Amino acid sequence: MSLPPAPSSTPATGPQSVFDGRMPAEPGDLRIEARGIAPVPGHHRYGGPGRLFTVWFAPNLTMTGVFTGTVGIALGLDLPTALAAVVLGTLLGAVPTAYLGTWGSRTGAGQLPLARLAFGRSVTVPGLLQWLSSVAWDALIGLFGGDALARLCGWPFWLGVLLMMLGQGSLGVLGYEAIHRLQKLMTFVLAAAFVALAFRLPDSVHTAAGSAHGADRAGAFILTSTIALSLALSWAPYASDFSRYLPQNTSRPRMFWYTLLGVSVSFVAVQSLGLWGAAVFTDQTARGVDRLLGGGVLGALGLLAVALAALCSNAMNDYSGSLALQTIGLRVPRPVAAAIAAVLGFPLVLWMHAADTTARFQNVLLFVGYWIPGFVAVVAVDWFARGRRGEPVDPTTESVRTRSGRPALVAFCAAFAAAVPFMNTGLYTGPVASALHGADLAYYVAFLTALVVYAPLRLRRHRTPHST
Template sequence: MRRGPERKGIEHVEDAERHGRPLSVFILWFASNLTIADYALGSVLYGLPLPWIYAIIVGVNVAAGALLGAAAAMGPRFGLPQMAISERIFGRIANKAFATAQWLSTIGWFSVNTVIATLALLQILDMPYWAGALVTVAVMAVVGIYGHDAVHGFERAMSVVLGAMFVILSYAAVRAASAALPHYQASPSPFVAAMAIASVFSYLASWAPYASDYSRYLPEGTSRWRIAVYAMVGGAAASAWIELIGTAIYVAAGNPSLDMMSATVDVVGRAWAPAVMIAIFLGGLAANALNLYSNSVSAQAISARFRRIYAAAAGAAIGYGLSVLGGMYVSFTSFYEGFLLLLDYWIMPWAGVLIAAVYARRRGGAREAIISYVLGMAASTPFMNLTPYGVQYVGPVAAALGGADLSYFVSFAVAIAAYLLLDRMVGHDPGGLY
């Protein structure tokens, strides 16, 4: 492990700099998904029959985890962060759009998580909001500036601390939910199930543009299969576990309209409230360690003139400003969350092209990649429902499905198919980036 801040940015990691074990990938994705975002999905799943809930949580997280694993497995071979690998496929100019989207997404989620973590902190400590947000951001700024190894070290610590706290919360939640089960009103609604599937999938899958940022330092000969499995199991296991706890909390509370903090305190009791707030606070930090580091790497993918250390410091400062604004105006935070969720639509067709280019062993050019991306996005438009994010648009297919948004799956599949077809039409030889 290096001493001092990481100097490398998006440059290729040389053999002499490689270090680490595949298990570190499991730990990182496990800890970073012990968060409030997974926990809050319990309100979305509430109301479905329990077998449906179990099937959705387990099956969908495995599918989303497989995407995360496939992206993470690219790291050791290329020795590059995810946005730099993307540049090899989409070309330098087009990739700047994806890097910008990733920069906006990471800085946005950093600020939203800071708001949530700070509000939890203020339930424990008596201090002004701006001071609590400053403490929250300062911790993450140190981790982000020190870089890759500091992020892995922080997540190792969080995997133990948060893991222990959620074990205790699991016991309390399951016990309370068991007592409430006789009164649970289940409705087998395919429309609600489709919405739940999209919500559960989108959370874990949205980590894909971060994935190789945290595996690129592993030795080049590291088994890609092991990395993919470790990332998939780490992310899927944590997400499924926390979503099950969140669902149990809402089953026990019997009211999905409650916010997550209120529902938890109502169920486990006031005596547990400090422990719950600490878990929420630390969960926000665990996710933000990745948000800030990947934000700094994305900044370099936009322009190599940005040094990673300074980009991390600037990201922390911007994130702090946005979090203070969000803390002052709750409506701003709600609007901003909607904007960020809307922004995530770029990920799935991008991931489809990335997977096809790398794993189907094709050598299509940037033109084929861009066309495939556009086709994937266009084909998914009728399946979109943007009203939850403040945009009054419901595609005809989504409307026929009662508002269920399946566009993520459509854009991913169409982008893969289009890329493979275009690659064959232009006559590129197989061989791939691998």
């Protein structure tokens, strides 16, 4: 697909806009990034595609992924079948994330700001959902990181979570370059820590045959793959946020493969660890890690790794959350918006920790992602249509504030509505999911529905360009 070069101009709001501001100038420039949703000009781009591997590898080496990996065993699958479901789901979720990530260097814009091309003023809906999702992910990951920090230092749980949120919020405030540099370092540190953890598992591995059979086994396989898919796909609305400073001529195939490998290898590794040690990893996974490593110095290093992993991942949640908050129209400086996401994640962690962590974890994990397949389908169709027609791909070149984006919103809402009967969570199980023995097909149904609904609406909009 051939697209015209994206202009490097700043938005009409001017260089002093709250959406504009200081940008990192080179690798290692760790001063606070004030740049918000304004596209990054071509002369400020730097770095290579290899950065995308580490920025997408390290943040997934969390106990959230390990805990998710135990779900397949809990549903009654044997180890090989559960592993196959994890690999399949992870790859299906990683491909859209890798594809969307190639848009950053092309446009200099983040993922939600680019969504304005398709959604126009209606971008408020996915933008708000993305911001809420970033807060939810703060809780999902901060739950384990805060617990690990509290156990490591002998603090109450709430204090460990509070300091975790302060650390990740600070990184989110520093912005793009600080996150890239941290993830590069943590790729090696966390990989070594999780390898050490894996070496302690042989005495406690899960080797029992699965208890699910027939249709129940098929339903458990699909649900396990859907949960794995939800992890990898959750990064899709963030994807170009972390490639928007790459030069415009950066190889898009290399960007795609580095991102795909970073996301898929890391997620498969940690979920496999969860499958392998399902008998050890309980709701309180930080305690499980400490016990597995035998306490002492090794246990302390394990807990520190869990806390650092959560810090890496949540810093990205807060950063992308700050861009989403600006995208919906709030004129809040990006560093302030990043801090807000971290602050709001704190009470949600405490809520998850207060009762059945397993149920609340799975419920939040699935619900924060059901909107994403419809979003991906809409923006991908819009991008493809622009490429075929040679249209601009920079939101600063279009009057996105005066265009309703109704076709995109219709497809987006239709996708979610169509997915409801196929959902399976602890809070709600749709009639189709029940009939399919717990199989959750909601993600696939949402994507296909948005694709079928939006494609003809998008073509119709171009035949009657003033209809919206």
